[in-house]
Amino acid sequence: MSIFSTILVFAGIPLGIILVVAALVASGSSRTRPARRYRPGRPYDFRPIWFLASPAQVTPALAGKAAPALEAGIIEDSSGAQVRPGPTGGASDRW
């Protein structure tokens, strides 16, 4: 085997394979959408979303638009005294 063919076999072919694999890797990463995942500590810049089993139950248009006036905030009885809604419960947590 001449020096030329030795180089061709032992350097040229591996180099060719490496180039093919590298080209495949580079072309495969053309994902248009960015990673849409929440990771703790990274900024979360999605629009607010509100999930409800039947969306008709919530006042529409939260995202983007101004929040509508709250109607259920103050309820008055016949004497004009303010009736406070029943106490809400629940829990809070941080992570």
Place this chain on the structure above:
Amino acid sequence: MTVGESQALTSGTGEQPLTALHHAGGPTLTAEPELTMSPEAIDALDGPFTTRQLLRLDEALRVADQQTGLTFSVYIGDLEEPTREHAEQLHRRLDGAAAAVLVAVSPNQRVLEIITGSDARKRISDRDAKLAALSMAAAFAGGDLAGGVLSGLDQLASHAGRH
């Protein structure tokens, strides 16, 4: 929601529902699935969840509502300070707020609020809510937003029991 249901909702009452393919030769539903979706649904697809996660969330909310008779809802987005008051404001905007349970998650502030209405509070005690909040916060700390919400809804619904 099936294609037919969404079409029945989006088209006006009384008239025959329009198909998503308004004219022959238009784009197919596979090529442009947005044709059958409401604006809210398209917004949700831009969110942090994959389609599969959205479907599981939808299923979880529906099952929780059906089994307990309460109204579960999940808000994911920034809350104004003080977060508790803002979450309660959101809760009051729900129809039948007394029997509603709102899970408000703010990933930027790393805050989680669970609000139960005055009726729902009798079914889900504050201690049960705190237990669900702990497991949700644990999942969020690991970066699993959808999984945390799902497990939280599951716990809240099982604590509330069947109606």
